[in-house]
Amino acid sequence: MEERFNESVTYVEDAETTTLLVDNGLAEEVASALKEIGFNHFSDVTVVDYLEEEEFELIYHLWSHGAHARLMLKTRIPRSDAAMKSFTPIWRSAHMHERECHEMFGIDFIGHTELTPLLLEDWEGIPPLRKDFDSRKYVLEKFYGGERE
C-alpha cells in the first residue's frame, strides 16, 4: 500500500486506531486496494459536517476478518458539491449505509442505484444531520407553535 500510493495517502496510527487520510479523487482506488489486502467487512460510513470549514468528512470503517484489524479511511468533500463515488461495487454492504448518508446529509453517491429515502417520511427540509439544521428550533416551531414554557 505504501509503495503504491506513497505520498498521496497519510497514515495516522495511534494505540487505538489506524487512519488513512486520502484525497477524495483517490479514495475509490485506495478502497479497492484495501479490499484486496483483506479488509472484507464494511462496518459503517460516518459523515461529519464541519460547517466552518465548509467540508464534509467521510469516514469509512473497515474490518479485516482475517487479520482482526480495524481501519478508518477518511476523505473530505466540499459542502457545496457534496458528491462522492459509491463504494457499493467494492463492498455490497455499503449500499444501505450510503443510502442513509444520502438521506441524513444530502451526499450524492455517484454510481449508487437506489438513493431513495430510507428512515424519514416525506422529509422536505435540509438533511437533518447537517449542522445547520437546528432540531430544537424545528421541534419548537412544528409541535409547540414557536413557544414553550
Add this chain to the structure above:
Amino acid sequence: MTTDIPFFTIPFGPCHPSSGHFHASVTVDGERVVNLVPDPGYLHRGFEKLMEYRTYLQNSPLVDRICILDPFAAELGYVNAAEKVLEIEAPERGKFIRTIMAEFGRILSHITWIGVTCMVVGLDSGCKIAWGDREPIIRINEKVTGGRIYPCYFLPGGVRRDLPEGFTGMVEEALSGLEKNLEQYDFLVFNNETFRVRMEDIGFLDAEDAIRLGATGPNLRAAGVEADLRKDQPYEVYDQLEFNVVTQDKGDAFARDMCRRLEIEESMNIIRDAIHKLPEGDYKNKAFKPFSKAKKKETYFCCESARGEQCYHMVGDGTDKPYRVKVRGPSFSHTLDEFPYLAKKAYIADIPAIYWSLDPCPADVDR
C-alpha cells in the same frame, strides 16, 4: 389451474405479530417470494442528533433506548467510546461489573429471542415459558441497577453504583435456575419437531455471502466464521476470562438458532468466571464529572452485542457534548441486507422464521 395474477405484493408489518415495527413489501408468485423490499423508519427517533445536544453523562441513559432488547451492550459501546474521547479509564472492578452485566444482557436478549421465535413458528408454549424465565434475570437487573429493563447503569469511567450485598448468591441462584430452563428448552424447543421442521434447511447463508452482506455476531458465526470481537479485539476484561466462541457449519436458520442457544451457556461461564475473579476497589473513576469536557479527538469503538457488532463513532470537540456520534447497530445490515437476500425464492410461510432466525431489532435499525 393457472392464476391471472402472477405477482402480488403484500405488506409484512409494521403491524404484524412477527415483524416488530418493521415494514417490508413482499412480492409473491404463488407461494414463492420473488422480491422483498425493506422499508424501515417506524422507530426512527433521531438518536444521533439528540446526542449532539446532550452531555456525555446525559447520553448514557439515552443510548439504552436504541435497542430495548439489549440495552447493556448499547451502553457498553457508548461508555467505552466516550472514555476514549474523554481520556479517562474505568477502574478494574468497574470493568468487571460492566462485563458481568453485559453478559446478563446477552442472556436476556437470547431468552427473549427464544420466546419470540417460538411464537412466530407456532410453538406458543415456548414463548410463554421463555418470557417467564426472563424474570429472575430482570430481578438481578433491578437489584443491581434499579431498572428492570433500562438499566442506565454504565457511565464513562465505571458504573453508577457498586454491586449490592448478596449479589453472588443471587446470581448463582438465577444461573442454576437457568441451567434447568436450558434443558427444558432443548426438550421443548430445539429438539421439538414443530420447531425443527420450521427452521431446518431454510434461509441458507454461507460464509462468503454473510461477509459480503455485512453479517456479524451469531448470524456470521452460524456460517462457520469464528468472528467474535470479545476474542478478536478484546475490550473490558474479556482477555482475562475463559470462554469459547460458538460456531455452526450449516448456515441455515436452525444453525443461527443453535448458535444463540449455545451462547447462553458461554455467557453463564463468563459470568461465573468474572465473579470468581472480581477484584476489590473502586467501581468508578471519580475524575468523570457531569460536565467533563472531551478532548479534540475521535474514536470508533465496537463491542460484541447479542446481535453482533455494535459500534460508536464519536467526535469530541473540546466541549462537554459530542460534536458527532454515529451509531452502528448490528441489525442494520441483518434486516436491510441479509433479510431481503434470504427471503428471495423462499416460501412465504417461511418468511417469519427466516426473519427471526436473524434476530433483528427494528429499533436498532432505525435509531
